[in-house]
Every structure is written in structure tokens, then in C-alpha cells.
Amino acid sequence: MAKMLEVQNLQKSFGDLPVLRDISFEVGQGEVIAVIGPSGSGKSTLLRCLTQLEHADGGSIAVCGDEMLTEKGYKDAKVLRTIRLKTGLVFQNFNLFPHMTVLRNITEAPVCVLKQDKAAAEQKAMELLRKMGLEAKAKSYPCELSGGQQQRVSIARALALSPEILFFDEPTSALDPELTGEILKVIKELAAEGMTMVIVTHEMSFARDVADRVIFMEGGVIVEQGEPSQLFGESASDRVKQFLARFSE
Amino acid sequence: MTGEETLHLFLLMLQYLLPTLKLFGFTLLYAIPLGMVVALLKMCRIKPVSWLTRLYILIMRGTPLLLQIIVVYYSVPTLRSNAHCPEFLRNLLNHVELKGDAGDVYMFRMILLAFVLNYAAYFAEIFRGGIEAIPKGQYEAAGMLGFSRIQTFFRIILPQVVKRVIPASSNEIITLVKDTSLAYAMGYMEIMYIAKKQMTTYSSLTPLFMAGVFYFVMATLLTLLFSFVEKKLSYYK
Numbered sequence: 001m002a003k004m005l006e007v008q009n010l011q012k013s014f015g016d017l018p019v020l021r022d023i024s025f026e027v028g029q030g031e032v033i034a035v036i037g038p039s040g041s042g043k044s045t046l047l048r049c050l051t052q053l054e055h056a057d058g059g060s061i062a063v064c065g066d067e068m069l070t071e072k073g074y075k076d077a078k079v080l081r082t083i084r085l086k087t088g089l090v091f092q093n094f095n096l097f098p099h100m101t102v103l104r105n106i107t108e109a110p111v112c113v114l115k116q117d118k119a120a121a122e123q124k125a126m127e128l129l130r131k132m133g134l135e136a137k138a139k140s141y142p143c144e145l146s147g148g149q150q151q152r153v154s155i156a157r158a159l160a161l162s163p164e165i166l167f168f169d170e171p172t173s174a175l176d177p178e179l180t181g182e183i184l185k186v187i188k189e190l191a192a193e194g195m196t197m198v199i200v201t202h203e204m205s206f207a208r209d210v211a212d213r214v215i216f217m218e219g220g221v222i223v224e225q226g227e228p229s230q231l232f233g234e235s236a237s238d239r240v241k242q243f244l245a246r247f248s249e
Numbered sequence: 250m251t252g253e254e255t256l257h258l259f260l261l262m263l264q265y266l267l268p269t270l271k272l273f274g275f276t277l278l279y280a281i282p283l284g285m286v287v288a289l290l291k292m293c294r295i296k297p298v299s300w301l302t303r304l305y306i307l308i309m310r311g312t313p314l315l316l317q318i319i320v321v322y323y324s325v326p327t328l329r330s331n332a333h334c335p336e337f338l339r340n341l342l343n344h345v346e347l348k349g350d351a352g353d354v355y356m357f358r359m360i361l362l363a364f365v366l367n368y369a370a371y372f373a374e375i376f377r378g379g380i381e382a383i384p385k386g387q388y389e390a391a392g393m394l395g396f397s398r399i400q401t402f403f404r405i406i407l408p409q410v411v412k413r414v415i416p417a418s419s420n421e422i423i424t425l426v427k428d429t430s431l432a433y434a435m436g437y438m439e440i441m442y443i444a445k446k447q448m449t450t451y452s453s454l455t456p457l458f459m460a461g462v463f464y465f466v467m468a469t470l471l472t473l474l475f476s477f478v479e480k481k482l483s484y485y486k
Contacts, residue, residue: 053389085395095390098485099408109394112404143486154390161394 002029003065004165004196005050010059012042012049019045020056021220027165030194032187034207034228037217038243043200046217047169050198051089052080063087064164085113088158092170094150096142096157102129103138106157114161121160128156132186148179152186166190168199172206184210204247208232216240250455258451262443262459269439269463272357272429276364277422283365284372291377302373309370314363315431321363322356322435360432364425371421379414380406412482419475426467430460440464 005027012020019042027033035043048054050061052068061069063083068075075083096105106125110116129135132152134145142150151171158166168187172180184206190197191210201207207214208228215225216239224231224240231240250258291302309317328334329342347355383406391401433441444460 051393053392081395084393087393089393091386091390093386095384095386097387097390097405097409099412108404109396112400113395141485157394 003027004029004031004063005198006060006062007050008060010046010049010056010061012045012054012056019220020049023059023217023220023222025215025222025225027196027198030196031212032191032196032210033198033213033215034211035198035200035215035217036202036204036207036243037223041217042220043217044169047089047167047198047200051087051167052084053089085161086164088161088163088166090151090155090158090166090168090171093174094142094147094154096150096154098142100141101138102134102140102142102145102153105142105153106160109157110160125156125160128159129153131189132156133182146179147175148182151175151179151183155183155186155190165196165198168197168201170200170202172201172203202247204232204244216243218243250451250453254451255455255459258447258456258459261447262440262456262463265438265440265443266463268437269429272361272364272432272437272439273426275361276368276425276429279361279365280368280372283369285376287369287373288376288380291373292380306370306373309367310374314367314428315434317367318360318363318431318435321366322359325355325359356435356437360435360437364428364432368421368425372418375414375417375421376410378417379410382413383409412485415475415479415482419471422475423468423471426471427464430464 003026005025007026008024010020010023011018023042023046025033035046037043045054049056050063055074056069058071059069060067060071064086066079066083066086068080068083074080097108100108103122103125106128107118107121110121110124111118126135126138129138132155134149134152134156137145137149137153142153145153151174155171171187172183175183180203184203187197187199187206188210199207199211211228213225214228214231216223216231218239224237230236232244236244287302287306290298291306293299293302325342325345326347329339334342345355346352387405387409388401391405396405429439430441432439433445436442440460440463444456447456448454
């Protein structure tokens with residue numbers, strides 16, 4: 001199985017506060033990884049380091065076999081940009097462009113960044129919207145959509161660049177429980193298609209049902225990682241059990 | 250004043266509307282782009298650049314526009330007769346013609362310069378506020394999608410800034426219509442100038458009243474225009 005993501009001894013501090021202490025893990029092609037843990041455990045920072053939104057202080061990161069960060073530091077801007085285009089990120093609060101229609105939100109990057117033909121980009125965008133069940137909303141503006149619909153548009157927007165690996169930063173945290181389901185359904189479909197995904201989430205049922213592997217983080221370190229049956233089962237460490245118990249209450 | 254006189258006065262003042270509009274239009278034409286540049290300079294990470302810009306804005310907003318107009322206007326004749334003026338600058342300034350028709354051009358340019366420098370400072374503060382109000386997530390989303398910094402600014406940020414700054418800018422622009430009357434102090438022949446002159450001729454307040462109506466109509470038209478633009482841009486939040 002090809003390695004889509006390799007992280008070794010990743011470290012990151014904000015000032016004197018260490019947020020990531022020594023993170024190492026790998027993600028294989030088509031794997032779905034759920035990252036769980038209490039607030040402030042460094043989950044989001046980890047994701048932001050992997051997507052280059054934050055610069056890590058040390059360790060190494062390789063995406064699709066391309067080194068991004070090594071012991072010698074970050075690669076040059078051109079390499080980083082190439083790598084960035086292989087990664088997609090779905091934000092907690094969507095971050096759609098409010099002044100563009102749904103369709104243009106999706107086509108803008110393929111047309112302006114990848115220099116794709118506009119008609120072709122629009123065709124692909126419509127396919128993605130169909131997949132998200134939002135075909136009818138192509139001409140709408142983000143403010144006219146529900147949170148769940150906006151999040152599906154932002155997933156379509158990330159997919160339009162055909163990323164090799166897709167990251168989700170608490171994709172359902174800003175949504176009503178009712179709308180959470182529609183996002184989880186989309187992620188499940190993507191998993192079935194073989195999309196490699198790393199998902200920071202508070203949806204434990206989702207981590208259990210969809211993820212191939214679950215990473216439990218706390219205090220900037222990976223406390224435990226393994227198959228859902230392991231972390232959600234009897235063999236899990238006490239800390240993980242304690243954390244999960246609070247969710248099942 | 251008789252009806253005929255009033256009509257005559259109206260037609261006369263209409264001719265002086267053009268210089269007013271010229272000053273107004275050219276000020277906007279230069280002050281808005283310059284204001285955007287100044288806003289970006291103030292947000293510049295290089296500290297001295299940001300400090301200098303801050304000082305410029307402080308001075309422009311901290312002193313009267315009328316004073317600035319007078320200072321700019323008299324800067325050329327005063328500097329070139331100043332003994333401490335460096336040679337190259339004096340040579341440069343000696344080329345400026347101040348008499349006759351060229352003097353009128355000089356006057357307009359200097360008044361325009363003062364207006365542009367002043368209004369750019371105000372616009373800069375409005376634009377900076379607008380740029381800083383754009384959530385960080387917009388930059389991050391654009392970055393994740395591979396947009397360059399320039400593309401992000403022009404395609405993602407600027408269109409949203411425009412919408413945000415329109416209410417405050419329209420205020421500034423309406424103030425500018427009325428501020429053009431300050432050019433009267435330099436003898437620039439605009440509406441205020443002719444109104445004051447005709448007031449003496451007719452010994453009547455009607456010319457001043459009429460000037461007031463001119464400004465009022467222009468300000469009202471601009472108000473209508475901006476509420477229309479705001480409505481046009483309300484398709485998104």
C-alpha cells in the first residue's frame with residue numbers, strides 16, 4: 001500500500017507552549033483516519049501543519065512520497081506549492097467565498113490556478129454538485145444555503161482540484177446535529193470511492209463506523225492509535241476509555 | 250431679484266458647476282487608488298514604511314484641509330525663493346509657470362494635489378478597516394486552493410472589501426462634494442466663487458441659496474447612487 005502521508009517526530013510550539021510534542025504516524029492510500037481527543041490536544045494544529053497553514057518547528061512530513069519538511073527544514077516554495085495542490089482541506093466553518101456563486105466557488109481555483117478550460121471546470125463542478133445533491137444550488141450564493149449545504153459545497157470545492165488526500169478539520173462542529181448526518185454521508189461515500197482522508201472529529205460514532213484507523217491525541221502527543229475496534233473496545237487504555245465514556249453519556 | 254435675473258443667475262452658475270465637478274472627479278480618480286496603496290503600506294510588515302504611512306495619515310487627518318490647500322499652493326513660489334532650497338529642486342521649481350493661463354493650470358493642479366493627499370488618507374483608513382475585517386479563513390481557504398497572494402487579493406479579498414467600504418466611502422465622497430468649495434479660498438472659479446461674487450453684484454442672498462441647492466442636489470444624487478450600489482451588492486452577505 002502506497003504511503004500517502006508520513007509524519008515523523010513532528011513538533012510545534014506557540015511561543016513557550018508546546019502544542020505538538022512528538023507526533024509520528026503514517027497514512028496509506030485509501031485509508032480513512034479519524035483524529036480524536038479532548039479540546040486543546042493539538043488535533044487542529046496537527047492538521048494545520050500537515051496542510052501548511054502552520055509551519056512546524058521540527059520533524060518531517062512527506063505527502064505522496066514527496067518530502068515537504070525534513071530535518072533540514074522546509075523545502076522551497078515551489079515544492080511546497082506542488083504538494084499543497086495534492087492536499088485539500090475542509091474547514092470547520094466552511095470558508096466559502098461569499099461573493100461568488102456556488103458554481104464559481106468550485107470552478108475558480110481550477111480555472112485560475114490550474115488554468116483549466118472554464119467549460120470543462122464547470123462541467124466537473126456540476127458533477128461534483130450532483131454528487132453532493134446540490135445540483136439545484138449552482139447559481140445560489142453561500143449565504144442562501146444551510147450550514148450542511150455550505151459544507152458540502154466546500155467539500156466539492158476541495159475535490160475540484162482532485163487532491164490525493166483530503167483533510168477535514170471538525171467538519172460537523174459548526175452544524176446542527178440534524179445536518180451533521182448529511183456531511184457524514186458524503187464522507188462515507190468518498191471513503192467508499194477510495195479517497196484518502198484524515199478527519200479531525202468529535203463525532204465518535206463516525207470515527208468508529210467509517211475510520212480505518214483512529215488516532216487519539218492528548219497534550220500534543222498520540223496517546224493511542226489503532227483500529228476502531230481496538231480504541232472503542234475493551235483493550236483501550238484507561239485514558240481513552242475515560243474520554244469515550246464522556247461521549248456515550 | 251426678478252425671475253429673469255434668477256434664470257440668468259442659474260445659467261451663469263451652471264457654467265461654474267463644471268470646475269466643481271472637475272475637482273471632485275479628479276480627486277476621486279486619484280485619491281481612491283492612492284488610498285488603497287496607502288492602506289497596504291500602513292499594513293506593511295516593514296516597520297519604517299508602516300510608521301511613515303501612519304505619520305502621513307496623522308498629519309492629513311489632524312490638520313484642516315484648507316490649511317493644506319494653502320500650504321501646497323504656496324509651496325512652489327516659497328520654496329524657490331528660499332535661500333536654503335537645494336539647487337536641483339530650485340531648477341525643477343523654476344520650470345513651473347505661475348502666470349497667465351499656466352497659472353490657472355498650476356492652481357488647479359496644486360489644489361487637486363492637496364485634495365488627493367488629504368482624501369487618500371481618509372480613504373486609506375476606510376480601506377484598511379475593510380481589509381482587516383475580512384476573516385483569516387478567506388486567506389487560508391484561498392491558500393489551500395493554490396491561489397497566489399496577488400490572486401487572493403484581487404479575486405477573493407478586494408471584491409469583499411469593496412462591499413464593506415461602500416457605506417463609509419459614500420460618506421467621504423459626499424463630504425468631498427461640499428469640500429470642493431474650499432478651493433474658493435484660492436480663487437479657483439467654482440460654484441462658491443461665483444455665488445459670492447454674484448451676491449455682491451445683486452446685494453442678495455439668492456446666489457448663495459442657489460449654490461446651496463447645487464451642493465444639495467449633488468449630495469442627494471450621490472446618496473441615491475450609493476444606496477442603489479449598496480442594494481446591488483446585497484446579493485451576498
